[in-house]
Amino acid sequence: MACNMLDSLLFRNVFSTPTMRKIFDDKAILQNWLDIEAALAQTQAELDIIPKEAAEEITRKAKVENLNISEIEEGINAIGHSLVPTLRNLQKVCDGNYGEYIHLGATTQDIIDTGFMMAIKRGFQVIYQDLRDVEEAVLQLTDQYADTVMAGRTHSQQAIPITFGYKTAVWASEIRRDIERMKECRKRDFVGELAGAVGTMAGFGDRAVEVSDRTILRLGLDIPEIAWHSSRDRMAEIVSVLGMVSCTLGKIGNEVASLQQTETAELAEKFKKGAVGSSTMPHKRNPVIPETLHTLARLAKSSMSASFESMFSEHERDGALWKIEWKSVNEVVILTGAIAAKAKKLLGNLTVDPERMRRNLDLLKGLMMSEPVMLKLGEKVGKQTAHEIIYEISMDTFEENADFFDKLKENKIVSDNISGKELKELLDPTAYTGKSSYFAHRVSENIKRARLNDESA
Incomplete structure (x- = not known):
């Protein structure tokens, strides 16, 4: 049985996805190592460094199903080395003396770094495509609701009106920046x-650079200009970018959950009949995915921070700090993969209630529109003076739970300078959304153009 949330039969689909688990499971990582050893042997055979027959045999046997994983586990426990038991197991299944040519010139960190990078790249590609799908869903919301008026909120309180399309355009713009960073x-x-051993390729012989470069290209990776055993900035950048993706989507999830609250009820995760929100309150429809996005984003951010420890690696290699990445970097990729997949499901099926948005604009009985009234009055009496006057009226309105229009009309300075007809117009929230619609359309158009230049995953 699993002993962590990423693999737990009970909880794994909360914290990970089948795709990510397949990319990072033991068999996949072992196969990556075997693929590297096979690619190295093939390159060395092409360069007449080892016999062609040796490369063919190593390649033929470098399949995880040919190895005894239990023996490898026992070997790691017995000798305290993470790779040698795999090499010994591969050597044992190779016919003749061909197993002697395995791992010629390489060091353990070469294989593990490259193997993990192969997995991370695959996971990254999945996340990239899912994030583009999330972006597409958010663009659809932006286009559909560019003119749908709702309350803007600052410090969790109603502020002045915006449109829902404006809100989603802000989300879309951030998602696009995440995609560009990816x-x-x-x-x-x-x-x-x-x-x-120390990055100088001494063990590879005279054609060392060619051996290294050809092998790396065989594996679908790019060639570094110099060894990076103790330069972990690439890993740090990968987890930083994925951490930002996680936080973007976690923030959106948290906001959806907030707007799904009973008292607000402007948005909702699509409900599927049979879903249960509580073991004791049958009526509950909880924001399951929105809350999960928030949870996983916090966890990914935490693992991202741990990953930076390896940047303090000493000298030419540092086993202590390097091993932190084995856990933390993979966790960031797996968690972000789950976040992106869940966000795609949430935002592609989001329930939007424009009527509730409109009703919520009236909760403060006109107080939401204090700014345009103040600005209009300020044209006559000065902005600062108008602020003081409207502030006092607003506080009285709030304390008395009164209608803002009535309280404004009672004030002589206001009534002397603004007619009742003008006040009615100023208190119309649908007429005070600023450039909400403009920004919604601008962002949507800009992103649609940018998407034409995206590479495929």
């Missing part, structure tokens, strides 16, 4: 590592 990351961070 694209930049893909250009420079997914490199392999075959540099030998």
